[in-house]
Amino acid sequence: MTEPTNWLDEEIKNTQTEFTGEKLPTLKLEVGKITTFTVDFSIPFNKWTGESGKKKVTKAIIPVTQKGEKKNLWLNVQNPLYSEICKRGKAGQKEFKVSTTGTQSDTRYTIVEEA
Numbered sequence: 001m002t003e004p005t006n007w008l009d010e011e012i013k014n015t016q017t018e019f020t021g022e023k024l025p026t027l028k029l030e031v032g033k034i035t036t037f038t039v040d041f042s043i044p045f046n047k048w049t050g051e052s053g054k055k056k057v058t059k060a061i062i063p064v065t066q067k068g069e070k071k072n073l074w075l076n077v078q079n080p081l082y083s084e085i086c087k088r089g090k091a092g093q094k095e096f097k098v099s100t101t102g103t104q105s106d107t108r109y110t111i112v113e114e115a
Contacts, residue, residue: 007044008090027064027071029100034112036097037064037073041089048074081109 029035040063049058060082062073075082085096088111097112 008086024070024072027066027073029098029109031100031103034097034099037066038095039064039085039089041094084111
């Protein structure tokens with residue numbers, strides 16, 4: 001049986017494609033709160049490439065489930081949280097708790113470890 005997360009090896013190398021996936025509500029990572037969600041690693045993440053200010057950015061569109069509702073988490077592929085989610089997904093983790101601090105360019109995301 002082929003391991004279902006083999007595509008994550010390529011994802012970690014930061015490949016790019018265009019967004020063609022299902023349009024779902026966006027998962028909001030709120031400042032001062034811990035957001036819990038489950039990531040669907042069964043298929044490669046879709047990508048969107050466009051302008052943010054004067055910079056070209058590529059965002060992964062990560063399919064997640066939060067409180068039983070399917071959503072998309074849009075995350076810049078350059079964000080350290082993105083590579084951490086990919087690495088942990090490769091290791092078999094599916095559920096995440098993320099704490100958010102700061103705003104705009106000072107926003108930081110931290111994966112909260114289980115106690």
